[in-house]
Amino acid sequence: MPDxxxxxxxxxxxxxxxxxxxxARGIRTRIxxxxxxxxREQMPSDMYLRSGRDWTLDADGVHSFAAYFEERGLDPDEHDPIPISVFLDHTEWFREQKxxxxxxxxxxxxxxxDGRFEAAMSDGSTITAERVLAAPGIAHFTHLPEWYDEVPADRRTHTSERVAFDDLSGARVAVIGGRQSAYEWAALLCDHGAARIDVVHRHDTPAFAKVSWAFVNAYVDQTEAERGWWRSLCAARQQEITLEFWRVGRLTLEPWLTPRLAREVVTSRPRTEVVSVEVVDTRAVRLALSDGDRLEVDHVVAACGYRxxxxxxxxxxxxxxRVSVTDGFPDLTPGFETSLPGLFVTGFAATRDFGPFYGFTKGCPSAARIAVGEMLR
Ligand SMILES: Cc1cc2nc3c(=O)[nH]c(=O)nc-3n(C[C@H](O)[C@H](O)[C@H](O)COP(=O)(O)OP(=O)(O)OC[C@H]3O[C@@H](n4cnc5c(N)ncnc54)[C@H](O)[C@@H]3O)c2cc1C
Structure with a gap:
């Protein structure tokens, strides 16, 4: 019998x-x-969430984020946007409750x-299991510009590595990318005293406005109501929904960033990309931009997302x-199962088959219900 x-x-x-x-559904489970x-380790401790209290982890609807606020006696208005420390305390509370x-x-x-799984653990032990659900997140999927390796290793970081900023106080920094993480990292660099920040991106300068993610609810509900819903959509409809998600999530950034982006420090460089890199000396690198400008900087932050x-x-x-993969994503059944029977994958790696919402915590409860339901089928 497996462990x-x-x-x-x-x-x-x-x-x-x-x-x-x-x-909760009676499956013997280890995590x-x-x-x-x-x-905790790959996001800055002074970061804020984009999502709100309505996105919850509990597939059984009891230990919601809102319930945590109530139990801790927190005033939602005082925690909007939600600081990462509050989110982490909530996840710890959730872990304890469950x-x-x-x-x-x-x-x-x-x-x-032999048709079952064996996990060799880093401490030398082994865990055998009937089934495995892998939730690897995005940490392994960092996306970097082609020229990134030309920047000396001590003068570059991906946003997932750059969680402290004090060492860049007084520095000239280029942030590559133009979505929320690019501008939020620029704001954090400002907060920590960077001397100059250039945010370089191919698209237009994004809008900064309060957005509602409520439109996502119907899509996630539909995923549960109709097995394989996202996969059943034609490519044009998938693209339309992805674009809607993109417009709200990527082209519109949080308005609370604006006052933190000091005009005299931050320069937005829209419709621009880096075309070459030159190492100037032991401190500086020079980035040649597609608009003909040259930027001399002390550090490059890649805010280029994840693939x-x-x-x-x-x-x-x-x-x-034994796992069928398309474009880096596992091919999943409508129950989050890979082509290797018994191996399930959720989170960002499931977004090709389930839609972009499943890369965010919004998808947690429904992914849990669907995958566990599949295991019990
Ligand atoms: C800057 C930034 C801001 C974000 N803001 C939001 C937001 O406001 N709202 C939101 O919903 N989402 C947000 N996200 C997306 C967020 O990353 C995902 O929603 C969430 O982390 C997905 O959870 P996960 O469980 O799939 O992966 P993760 O949270 O990445 O968890 C992965 C787990 O795998 C474990 N692991 C890794 N390797 C092994 C191993 N070999 N053995 C065992 N365990 C292992 C890790 O220890 C970790 O516990 C943000 C992402 C970024 C980068």
């Missing part, structure tokens, strides 16, 4: 949601990973001999030859 019916690999929002719901490590004992060992490699590449998830190497 557990279900092994959840990943202790982020998707892992928490799935493990809690699987337990491994470092609790909320991506949020009695999730996260085993903090990491999976070194996963194999699937799915399942092969980049190290612990999946031992099963990858």
């Amino acid at each position: 557990t019916d279900l092994l959840v690999i990943g202790a982020g929002p998707y892992g928490y949601a799935a493990a809690a719901h699987a337990r 491994v990973g470092r609790p909320m490590s991506f949020w 009695r999730l004992d996260v085993e903090q060992a990491m999976v070194a490699s996963l194999t699937a001999p 799915a590449d399942l092969a980049a998830v190290p612990y999946l190497a031992g099963v990858l030859d």
Whole structure:
């Protein structure tokens, strides 16, 4: 008999949601990973969330984010936008309420001999499981510009590595990218005393306005109401919805950033890209821009987002030859199962088959219900 019916690999929002719901449905479940490590270690501690209290983790509808606010006696108006520290406290509260004992060992490699799974753990132990749900998040999928390697390693960071800013006080920084993370990192650099910040991006300068994510609810509800809904849509309709999501999420940025982007420090460089890099001396690099300008900077921050590449998830190497993948995304059934029976994948890696909402916490409860429902079918 395997050690557990279900092994959840990943202790982020998707892992928490799935493990809690699987337990509630009577499935023997173990969950491994470092609790909320991506949020704790790869996001700045003074960051704010874009999502609100209405996005919850609980597939059973009890321990919602709103319930956490109520129990802690927090005034929503005083926490809008939500600081990352409040979100993390909420996830810890959720973990306690659901009695999730996260085993903090990491999976070194996963194999699937004899129709069951074997996870070799970083502490030398092994966990065997009937099924595995992998919730790898986005940490392995960082996207970098082609020229990035030409910048000396000590003078460049991806936003997922750049969580502290004091060392860049007084520095000249180029932020490459123009979405929320680019402008939020620019704001954080301002807060921490950077001397000059150029935000370089191919598209127009985004709008800064309050947006509502409410339109997403209907799409997520539809995903649950109709098995395989997103996959059943024609490419044009998928693109239309993706564009709607893109307009709200990527082309419109949070208005609370504006006052923090000091005019005398931050220069927006829309419709521009870096065409070449020259190392000037031990401190500076010079970026030649497509509009003919040259920028001499001390540091480059790549805010270029994430691109799915399942092969980049190290612990999946031992099963990858049995997992069908398209454009870096696993091909999933309407129940989040890969082509390797018993292996489920949720989160950003599932967005090709489930829609862009499943890269955000909005998708956690429904992904948990769908995947666990599939396991019980
Ligand atoms: C700057 C930024 C801001 C964001 N803001 C928001 C927001 O406001 N709202 C929102 O909904 N989303 C936001 N997101 C998206 C957010 O990343 C996802 O919603 C969320 O993290 C997805 O959760 P996850 O569980 O899939 O992955 P993650 O949170 O990344 O969790 C991955 C887990 O896997 C574990 N793990 C890794 N390797 C192993 C291993 N070998 N063995 C075992 N475990 C392992 C890690 O320890 C971690 O626990 C933001 C993302 C970024 C980059």
